[in-house]
Amino acid sequence: MVREILKIYGILFNYPEENYRENALKLGEILKNIFPEIYEKYKKFEREILEKDIDTLKEIYTRTFDLNPSCPPYIGYHLFEDSYKKGEFLVKLKEIYKDSFFKFDERELPDHLSIILKFISFKSFNDENVKIIIEEGLIPSFEKMKICFKNDKNLYVALIESLELLLKNKEVNHE
Numbered sequence: 001m002v003r004e005i006l007k008i009y010g011i012l013f014n015y016p017e018e019n020y021r022e023n024a025l026k027l028g029e030i031l032k033n034i035f036p037e038i039y040e041k042y043k044k045f046e047r048e049i050l051e052k053d054i055d056t057l058k059e060i061y062t063r064t065f066d067l068n069p070s071c072p073p074y075i076g077y078h079l080f081e082d083s084y085k086k087g088e089f090l091v092k093l094k095e096i097y098k099d100s101f102f103k104f105d106e107r108e109l110p111d112h113l114s115i116i117l118k119f120i121s122f123k124s125f126n127d128e129n130v131k132i133i134i135e136e137g138l139i140p141s142f143e144k145m146k147i148c149f150k151n152d153k154n155l156y157v158a159l160i161e162s163l164e165l166l167l168k169n170k171e172v173n174h175e
Contacts, residue, residue, distance in 0.1 A: 002166075003121040005030055009163050012045075016057040024049040035166065037090035042162035048155040064156050073172055076111040078141035096129050107150035113138075117163075134167050 008027040012020070028046040031039035033108075049057065056114060076093075080086035093110040102122050104115045118132045123130045142164045149157045 001034060001168050002024070002125070005034075006117050008123035009159070009166075010114040010121065012159060013112075013114040013117065014052060016061055017070065018054060020057060021049055021055065022117065028035040032160070033093045035169065037040065038162050038165045039164055041158055043158075045158035045162065048158075060155065064078060068148065071145055074109055074111045075113060075137050076109070076117060078144040081159055096133075100127075100144070111137075113141075138167060 005027065008023050008030075011023045012027065028039065028080070030040060031042050034133065040050040076089045080089060090110055093116075097110060097119060100119070100123060102119050104110065105119065108115060111118075116138065120130050120133065125131070125134075129142050142160050145160055146157065
């Protein structure tokens, strides 16, 4: 079930499509039943998603991740900004994906949050690369992403915070 949860989180960190709200509701239902404490963080995102039409959601996504240069959905940026280490990180991710037989849309960079979440759902929490990606990549990136939203009431804050809770949850990590 955690793999399904991560797949849906991956979808929700992509540009909103027509079934975006349905996926948000599906994730909310799963979290409410399995991880109610995580749902408490998530429900603000779910509530706001349901109040908005798809065009508004697209606009919010674009304003949040595409037009806000300090908060792109790329983990490498938050870890290394524009240093050469970011390039090394991207190459390493591609190698990990290839070695794991994980395929992704290569028109997108391998450090996009949605791709990383799909990779984690493809593997397992016991995989050594997944542990490193979570502990040394995602968690520090979430801290920096939350700073981007410090004085903002952006709906993606709740999505990031609930995902962070999920990834830090010891019950999940030991499945």
